[in-house]
Amino acid sequence: MAKPSPITFHVPASTANLGPGYGVVGLALDLPLGITVEARSDGEIVVDRRDDPSAHREDLRHDPVVRGLRRGAELFDVSLAKGCSVRVEGTIPRGTGMGTISAGYAAGLSIAARLARKKPTPGAVLDALVPLGGDPAHGAAALLGGLTATAQLSLPHEREIRHQPLPLPIHADWHYVIALPDIQMGTADTKRVLPPTLPHAATRRSTGRTLGVLRALAEADEELLRECLLDEVHLPYRRRLVPGLEDALVAAVDAGAAGATICGHGPGLIAFTTVSGRVSEIARAFVQAFGRADREATTLTLQTAFYGALPLPSK
Numbered sequence: 001m002a003k004p005s006p007i008t009f010h011v012p013a014s015t016a017n018l019g020p021g022y023g024v025v026g027l028a029l030d031l032p033l034g035i036t037v038e039a040r041s042d043g044e045i046v047v048d049r050r051d052d053p054s055a056h057r058e059d060l061r062h063d064p065v066v067r068g069l070r071r072g073a074e075l076f077d078v079s080l081a082k083g084c085s086v087r088v089e090g091t092i093p094r095g096t097g098m099g100t101i102s103a104g105y106a107a108g109l110s111i112a113a114r115l116a117r118k119k120p121t122p123g124a125v126l127d128a129l130v131p132l133g134g135d136p137a138h139g140a141a142a143l144l145g146g147l148t149a150t151a152q153l154s155l156p157h158e159r160e161i162r163h164q165p166l167p168l169p170i171h172a173d174w175h176y177v178i179a180l181p182d183i184q185m186g187t188a189d190t191k192r193v194l195p196p197t198l199p200h201a202a203t204r205r206s207t208g209r210t211l212g213v214l215r216a217l218a219e220a221d222e223e224l225l226r227e228c229l230l231d232e233v234h235l236p237y238r239r240r241l242v243p244g245l246e247d248a249l250v251a252a253v254d255a256g257a258a259g260a261t262i263c264g265h266g267p268g269l270i271a272f273t274t275v276s277g278r279v280s281e282i283a284r285a286f287v288q289a290f291g292r293a294d295r296e297a298t299t300l301t302l303q304t305a306f307y308g309a310l311p312l313p314s315k
Contacts, residue, residue, distance in 0.1 A: 007037040007114055011107045012145055012305035013092040014099035015176075016137035016264045018213055019229035020206040025213065026141030026148045028305035029098065029176065033090045035107050035309075037114075040083035045069070048087045064101055067132055068108020075128050076116035086111065096180050097264030099138035103309075105129045106142035110309035122310060126150070126163045138264060140165035145308030147217055170304055171220035173274040177252070178300040179286035183242055183267040190265040193237045202232045220274045222258035229259040242267045244293025248286050255285035 010032035018025045033051055040046070047066055061067075065088060073080050088107065092100045109125050120128075122143055129139040140148040140163075147170035154162040198206075212228030215221065239245050245262070248269055252260040256278035257271035271282050283299040290297040 007035075007111065009035050009110065009114075009309060009311070010090075010305075010307060011035060011103045011110070011142055011309040012307065013103060013302075014138045014141035014264070015097065015178075015268075015270050016099065016135060016141065017231075017234065017262070018217075019231045019235070019259070019261045020209040020233055021137070021149070021213060022206075022231070022233040023135070023137055024149050024151075025210065026099075026137035026139075026150065027170070027217075028141040028145040028148075028308060029178075029302045030305040031090070031092055031098070031300065031302055032305065032307075033088055033092060033103055033107060035111070036087040036089075037111050038085045038087075040085055042083055043081060044083040045080060046083070046085045048085070050087065050089045051091050064104025064132070065108040068105040068129065069111050070108070071128055071132060072109040072112025072125070073115075075124070076112050076120050077118070078112045078115045084111075093180060093268075095184065096178075096268040097262065097266045098178070098268060099135070099142055099264060102129065102134040102138035103142045105132050105134040106139060106309040110143070110311075113310060122165050123163060125310060126165050127161070130161065130163065135264075136163055141308070143308045143310045145305050146170055147214070147304070149214070168214055169218040171218060171274070172304065172306075173220045174217065174304060175273050175276055175279050176302045176304075177257070177271040177273070177279050177282045177286065178263060178302060179248060179252075179269040179271075179283075179290065179297050180299065181242065181244065181248075181267050181269075181290045181295045181297040183295065190234075190238055190241065193241065194234055195237065198233065206231070206233050216258075222272075222274060225272060226253070226259045229261050231261060235262055238262060238266055242269075244290045244295050245269065247292060248289035248297075251285040251289040252282050255281045257282050
């Protein structure tokens with residue numbers, strides 16, 4: 001019997017929130033993890049994390065790829081009795097707000113989804129990803145690619161939280177400059193500074209601006225994006241965690257960006273432009289702004305990842 005062909009696919013990095021779209025809007029970035037899965041016959045699950053040189057020192061039971069794979073196998077009725085080898089290549093910078101952990105869970109769950117006889121829906125996969133510790137907005141973008149929104153379908157009193165990931169149109173002309181300052185910031189810290197409630201007026205304004213962001217990204221409308229990226233939900237409270245953040249956001253816009261905001265939970269920042277010739281000046285402005293705050297920063301220039309961890313549905 002012929003040996004089964006390896007399973008290969010890519011999982012994109014992501015940014016989330018995009019100004020007012022806190023916990024809802026996600027955007028896949030073309031900085032992928034490459035996943036290769038091969039069958040074994042010894043019952044072992046072996047993960048070769050070439051994306052992270054330090055991963056081999058960690059307990060495999062805590063690896064997001066392995067946790068996602070095991071949870072997916074349990075939920076989607078996949079037998080792992082014969083074992084498999086998983087190779088993970090590529091680099092998504094850790095601790096930057098680019099969805100590293102969610103990408104790992106998405107990789108493992110998507111392996112299980114590919115092996116399942118009855119293919120799970122994207123919503124079912126996302127509902128498996130979030131309880132593991134993944135973010136719903138980052139997770140939807142990692143699974144589906146492109147621009148996504150995540151609707152929570154369950155009510156507050158329900159024990160089981162259910163989501164519906166929604167793929168949305170995004171114009172192909174967008175370029176993104178990501179600034180990565182040398183600041184260590186845990187996810188727990190970024191959540192701790194947020195208030196438990198918001199005024200009704202702020203909620204109304206944020207909902208409207210979120211819709212404006214989605215329209216602007218679909219139509220490459222730089223002016224609308226600049227107006228609607230203003231956030232009252234999370235950025236004002238996280239500002240003090242990132243020295244130089246305010247100056248860096250202003251500097252990026254002054255250098256030609258359509259708008260700029262925090263990338264995911266930070267400390268990374270993301271700036272948007274439809275003009276490729278502006279990216280080097282925007283990147284330089286980011287670095288110089290953080291330099292004025294006695295911080296070093298590196299930058300990445302990326303575009304939209306029009307692919308996700310899950311396979312495209314058959315037509």
